[in-house]
Amino acid sequence: xxxxxxxxxxxxxxxxxxxxxxxxxxxxxxxxxxxxxxxxxxxxxxxxxxxxxxxxxxxxxxxxxxxxxxxxxxxxxxxxxxxxxxxxxxxxxxxxxxxxxxxxxxxxxxxxxxxxxxxxxxxxxxxxxxxxxxxxxxxxxxxxxxxxxxxxxxxxxxxxxxxxxxxxxxxxxxxxxxxxxxxxxxxxxxxxxxxxxxxxxxxxxxxxxxxxxxxxxxxxxxxxxxxxxxxxxxxxxxxxxxxxxxxxxxxxxxxxxxxxxxxxxxxxxxxxxxxxxxxxxxxxxxxxxxxxxxxxxxxxxxxxxxxxxxxxxxxxxxxxxxxxxxxxxxxxxxxxxxxxxxxxxxxxxxxxxxxxxxxxxxxxxx
Amino acid sequence: xxxxxxxxxxxxxxxxxxxxxxxxxxxxxxxxxxxxxxxxxxxxxxxxxxxxxxxxxxxxxxxxxxxxxxxxxxxxxxxxxxxxxxxxxxxxxxxxxxxxxxxxxxxxxxxxxxxxxxxxxxxxxxxxxxxxxxxxxxxxxxxxxxxxxxxxxxxxxxxxxxxxxxxxxxxxxxxxxxxxxxxxxxxxxxxxxxxxxxxxxxxxxxxxxxxxxxxxxxxxxxxxxxxxxxxxxxxxxxxxxxxxxxxxxxxxxxxxxxxxxxxxxxxxxxxxxxxxxxxxxxxxxxxxxxxxxxxxxxxxxxxxxxxxxxxxxxxxxxxxxxxxxxxxxxxxxxxxxxxxxxxxxxxxxxxxxxxxxxxxxxxxxxxxxxxxxxxxxxxxxxxxxx
Numbered sequence: 001x002x003x004x005x006x007x008x009x010x011x012x013x014x015x016x017x018x019x020x021x022x023x024x025x026x027x028x029x030x031x032x033x034x035x036x037x038x039x040x041x042x043x044x045x046x047x048x049x050x051x052x053x054x055x056x057x058x059x060x061x062x063x064x065x066x067x068x069x070x071x072x073x074x075x076x077x078x079x080x081x082x083x084x085x086x087x088x089x090x091x092x093x094x095x096x097x098x099x100x101x102x103x104x105x106x107x108x109x110x111x112x113x114x115x116x117x118x119x120x121x122x123x124x125x126x127x128x129x130x131x132x133x134x135x136x137x138x139x140x141x142x143x144x145x146x147x148x149x150x151x152x153x154x155x156x157x158x159x160x161x162x163x164x165x166x167x168x169x170x171x172x173x174x175x176x177x178x179x180x181x182x183x184x185x186x187x188x189x190x191x192x193x194x195x196x197x198x199x200x201x202x203x204x205x206x207x208x209x210x211x212x213x214x215x216x217x218x219x220x221x222x223x224x225x226x227x228x229x230x231x232x233x234x235x236x237x238x239x240x241x242x243x244x245x246x247x248x249x250x251x252x253x254x255x256x257x258x259x260x261x262x263x264x265x266x267x268x269x270x271x272x273x274x275x276x277x278x279x280x281x282x283x284x285x286x287x288x289x290x291x292x293x294x295x296x297x298x299x300x301x302x303x304x305x306x307x308x309x310x311x312x313x314x315x316x317x318x319x320x321x322x323x324x325x326x327x328x329x330x331x332x333x334x335x336x337x338x339x340x341x342x343x344x345x346x347x348x349x350x351x352x353x354x355x356x357x358x359x360x361x362x363x364x365x366x
Numbered sequence: 367x368x369x370x371x372x373x374x375x376x377x378x379x380x381x382x383x384x385x386x387x388x389x390x391x392x393x394x395x396x397x398x399x400x401x402x403x404x405x406x407x408x409x410x411x412x413x414x415x416x417x418x419x420x421x422x423x424x425x426x427x428x429x430x431x432x433x434x435x436x437x438x439x440x441x442x443x444x445x446x447x448x449x450x451x452x453x454x455x456x457x458x459x460x461x462x463x464x465x466x467x468x469x470x471x472x473x474x475x476x477x478x479x480x481x482x483x484x485x486x487x488x489x490x491x492x493x494x495x496x497x498x499x500x501x502x503x504x505x506x507x508x509x510x511x512x513x514x515x516x517x518x519x520x521x522x523x524x525x526x527x528x529x530x531x532x533x534x535x536x537x538x539x540x541x542x543x544x545x546x547x548x549x550x551x552x553x554x555x556x557x558x559x560x561x562x563x564x565x566x567x568x569x570x571x572x573x574x575x576x577x578x579x580x581x582x583x584x585x586x587x588x589x590x591x592x593x594x595x596x597x598x599x600x601x602x603x604x605x606x607x608x609x610x611x612x613x614x615x616x617x618x619x620x621x622x623x624x625x626x627x628x629x630x631x632x633x634x635x636x637x638x639x640x641x642x643x644x645x646x647x648x649x650x651x652x653x654x655x656x657x658x659x660x661x662x663x664x665x666x667x668x669x670x671x672x673x674x675x676x677x678x679x680x681x682x683x684x685x686x687x688x689x690x691x692x693x694x695x696x697x698x699x700x701x702x703x704x705x706x707x708x709x710x711x712x713x714x715x716x717x718x719x720x721x722x723x724x725x726x727x728x729x730x731x732x733x734x735x736x737x738x739x740x741x742x743x744x745x746x747x748x749x750x751x752x
Contacts (some may be wrong), residue, residue, distance in 0.1 A: 089643045095571070113424065141550045186565030221624070252557050253627040256547050273625070275549045276529040277557075279462055279748055280422060308422045311464050357631040360412040 001173040003153065006031065007270040011125060014172055018129045022091070022137055026169035027054060029142045029156070030227065032121040033182045034094050035149040036156055038085040038168075039066065039137040040130075043332050051138060053143050054167045063109045064096045064117030064183075066122070068127055073118045076104050076136060092122040094183040096139075115189060125172070141182060152176040162293075190302065199330040203249060206333070207349060214335065214364035217355070224255040227362055228262020234364075235348055236323070239293065243318045243345040247329035247336070250352025255360050256327040259350060260297050263325055267295050271312035277301050281312045286323075293321030300328040306335045318343035380729060381446060382453045383476075385433070386720030387469030388461030388489050389526070390425050391430040395718035396444035398453075400500045400726055401512075403444035404611045405712065405719040408432040422464055429468035439474070440718075453735060455485040455725030459750030460527065466746035467561065474590040474741050486744050490752045492720035493523045493682030494532060494540070496709035499723045507707055513537060516705065518680045521671050522695065523660065524554035525683035525716075526567075529620045529662075532752060533667050534680070535668040540752045544618025544665055551658055552685045554622035558629050558654055562647055572651045573688055579652030603662060604653035606632045606646075610660045618665050618672075625657055652690075659694035666695065670702055678705035679711065684715035 005149055006014055018039075021028045025047040028042050038054070040047035042065045050214055067073045070087040079087070079101035086097050101116035103197075110116045119139040121127070130137070141149045144164055150156035153173045157165065181333040214234065216227040231246070238244045246263065248256040257275045264273045269285035276282040276299040284295040296317045303309055309332070317324060318340060329336055329349075379399030392408035410427070424425045438447075441448065456473035457705075459466060477484035492552055498513065500506035508516065521532040529551045531544035549557065552569065559568030564575070582605075602608050611625045629650070636646045670676065679699045686708060699706040715718050728734045736744065 015631050082563050084642065086565065089647070090564070090575075095574070096567070183572045187567070188565045190566045240431060251630075252561055253623070253630040257623060261548075265403050272545065272547055274546060276552050278550065280458070281463070282749060303422065311423045311426060314465065331667075354630075357628070 001165065001168045001171065004166055006125065006172050006174040011128070012291060015125060015128050017170060018172065019133050021169045022129075022133050022135075025050070027051060027167055028029070028170040029153070029168060030126055030172045031174035031177055031183060032123050032126060032139075033092075034121075034182050035151050035177060036142040037121075037126075037139050038142040039139070040134075042105045042109050042136040042138050044121065045106040048108055048138075050138075050167060050294045053141070054164045056164065061145075062111035062115070062117060064119045064139045064141040065105065065109065066126060066130050067136045068130040068215045069120065070137070071100075072121075072130070075102070077101055077116050077118060080188060081087050086186065086188065086211055087120075090122040092127065093120070094122070095119075096183045096185045098185060098189065100189055109138070110324055113227065115187070118187065119183060125174075147231065149181050151288045169280075188309045190304075195304075196328075196331055199333045200249075202333040203330045203349070206337070207351075210365050212351075212363040212365055216362050218255070218360050218362060219358055221255070224258040224360060224362065225262040225265065228259035229266045230258075230262075231348065231350065232266040233262045233322075235346070239321055239323050240291075241320050242339070243320060243322050243343060245324045245326065245340050245347050246323060246347050247316075247347055248327045248352070249330045249334075249349065250303075250360075251354060254352035254354050255362065256352060258358065259352070259362065260325045260327070263323070264295050264297075267323065269295060273297060275299065280308070281314065281319075282356050291321070293323065296322060296324040298324065298326040300326065300331045303331070307338075309336075315339070315343075318345055371425040377514055378730065380452045380726070380731070381450050382455055382485075382725050383437075383440070383451045383482075384455040384487075384718040384720045385437075385469045385473050386457045386492070386716055386718040386721045387429045387433065387465050389458045389716055390428070391716060392429045392436050392469075393716065393718040394436045394440040395722045396432070396440050396446060397719070397722035397726060400498060400506070400723060401502060401504055402499055402719045402722065403446070403502060404440045404442075405717055406436050406440040406443060407717060408436050414718055422462060423607050424705060425462065425725075426464045426468060430467055433472050442446075451480075451482055453485050453725060453729060454482045454627065455487050455721050457489045457729075458486040458744060459488065459747035461489055461746075461748060463746060463748040466748060470744065470746045474744060475738075478741045480740075483737055484741040484744070485728055485735045487720070487721045487724045487728070488750055488752060489716075490523055490532075491528070491540070491724040492523050492526060493525065493528075494534065494680065494752070495537065495723045495727060496682050496713040496717075496720035498537075498727075499708035499709065499713055499719055500545055501710070503586060506710075516517050516627075516680075516707070518673070518676045519678045519680050520666070520673060520676050521680040521682060522666050523682045524551045524662065524685035524691070526550060526556070526685075528683065528692055528729065529622070529685075531618050531665060531752070533669075533673060533676075538731050540737075542752055543669060544620065546619050546620040547623065548623040549626065551620070551622060551662070552683075554626055554658065555685070557626050561626075561633055562643075562651075564647075569685065569688060572655065573690070575648050575657050576652035576690065578648040582647060602653055602656045604656060605649045606636075608650075608653050608657045608662065609633070610657050612661055613664060618669050620661060620665060622658070625654070625661075629654055655690045659691045662691060665697045667698055667702070670699075670704065676704065678707060681706075682714070682720075688713065694723050
């Protein structure tokens with residue numbers, strides 16, 4: 001193990017040494033803008049295995065990797081709109097950006113769902129190593145599993161058993177680092193815009209040439225609620241002999257939950273109808289005279305595929321008497337439509353458009 | 367004499383195994399009385415590789431794969447055997463139905479087959495009582511026999527799925543006096559982060575960006591904006607004038623959907639006006655958090671004024687990890703001279719330790735548990751209320 005003090009003067013020499021260690025599958029400790037990290041070539045399986053030995057007891061926690069920039073990241077992960085935004089505006093910096101991996105790194109680096117965390121630390125030495133090495137290296141914190149994050153080499157060595165220490169080839173000692181929190185991990189794979197766009201295309205194809213049955217321009221939440229109520233009154237009898245399903249389509253904050261409150265208000269539901277984003281599906285019992293059934297409020301915002309909706313039990317509610325409101329239904333438009341039509345259900349499409357701070361246009365299509 | 371003491375000790379300090387699978391983490395804890403002997407969370411044991419948001423089907427699969435291992439790890443760390451467990455507690459609601467199912471099934475089978483007493487727990491009661499947990503050495507912010515000096519109390523429970531003010535006459539006697547009418551506070555964070563295109567979950571990243579806000583706008587105070595014939599809006603006096611939600615509702619309820627819409631509206635304008643997102647995202651993140659903090663503290667203050675007899679304020683839920691929100695609430699409660707309790711960091715977000723402490727009080731105070739065939743009748747309740 002070699003320990004070198006990092007000064008501005010020996011920048012180049014240290015960089016070359018680090019690259020040499022990486023190339024032969026070795027392990028090195030480096031400073032970042034947060035704590036000390038430990039690096040091995042992320043594409044070298046033997047090196048990754050050695051790192052696991054060093055960390056001890058990591059039965060498969062994913063490893064984030066250092067790259068130089070977005071261009072280099074794009075060789076290892078699929079970069080979508082959200083990730084692009086983060087690279088452009090907030091990196092280099094203490095953020096780990098999680099994207100779908102392309103399977104180009106050693107086994108055990110990507111997560112079991114095939115995602116990979118990318119780090120572009122705000123530290124010139126690290127960026128220069130990445131630039132000249134031309135491949136990603138691991139960015140995990142240098143401590144062994146469960147021990148405190150190291151901000152100085154002395155603290156690191158104090159907590160690291162001899163056996164692990166012996167695996168380190170090079171330590172770049174930049175002294176005591178400022179105690180900044182470790183990087184914030186953000187997942188960019190949720191709500192993939194491609195899925196959404198595809199859904200929207202299918203929906204517009206479906207509605208092309210049709211005329212809206214009802215239309216409202218609402219100027220407040222209350223008016224959106226009222227318009228929801230109006231739609232319920234118009235279609236409620238459809239639910240006598242089949243499931244009635246409202247597809248709610250519109251961006252975040254366009255009034256979908258308010259509209260659903262309006263639907264529920266005409267079913268004499270006393271509970272507060274809240275956003276189902278977190279639970280995916282909320283169930284309410286309703287009773288109007290002799291008529292009884294369930295009002296089901298669904299939100300596909302956090303849902304990745306149709307199977308997820310099936311596993312929250314959507315199918316079991318597709319029965320006569322039940323009324324279902326699905327927010328973001330366009331995300332799985334074709335599949336949902338097929339499923340509901342198979343169950344003999346009636347679909348009403350509600351399209352929300354944003355006109356101004358409080359102003360929305362809402363259209364009803366059959 | 368010694369035997370009697372030992373028996374007493376056993377009676378008041380039952381060994382409780384607690385399970386929570388209400389969302390994405392599988393979590394198992396072992397308590398001896400109020401002391402948490404072990405609290406294991408799946409992402410912590412590194413049994414499954416975590417990156418990624420909560421996708422229901424994956425969550426269920428992960429829970430199924432993890433729960434057996436997390437259970438064994440918890441026993442190991444607590445240094446107890448299965449035989450020593452007296453009570454099995456589990457979250458049966460509220461939460462994600464298919465995630466809850468896994469924990470409830472596991473707990474039911476364990477309790478029924480091994481003849482343990484079974485305690486189904488409301489997840490929100492767990493958040494409510496997380497401050498009562500003692501660590502392994504028996505230390506905590508609420509000492510033994512101090513419990514009675516805390517009530518009546520108000521609890522502010524803030525998480526990804528809930529935003530509630532609860533009046534607690536005593537442990538196990540609750541009434542919700544304020545709640546969200548639409549989105550929960552944690553959910554608002556996620557959605558605003560989505561609008562800003564900065565990924566998921568929204569809490570940590572928005573908080574990080576807020577840390578870079580310009581000083582000028584950081585310490586927001588209230589300002590009143592006249593709007594002609596419309597009601598004046600009391601706003602956060604920040605750069606973008608985001609409204610503080612529900613200042614005029616007169617009740618103790620919350621609503622975050624209007625704030626979300628206001629953020630959307632501001633962002634549309636800002637994207638046109640500025641070349642770089644970073645010209646405004648730091649300040650907007652900070653101002654959004656200010657607006658959330660202010661609405662929480664405004665309603666909490668109102669609740670305290672309406673119930674001056676309360677002795678303390680208890681905080682719970684993952685959103686209480688947010689430093690700005692905690693600072694705001696802490697300052698308010700201090701000013702009103704009430705006792706203030708907030709769980710240790712590891713017991714703020716979802717965890718099984720808090721399910722164990724809730725079970726403890728259900729056992730000790732209410733003698734409430736199930737045995738034999740009755741255990742099998744328990745089902746998960748995704749929309750369970752306090």
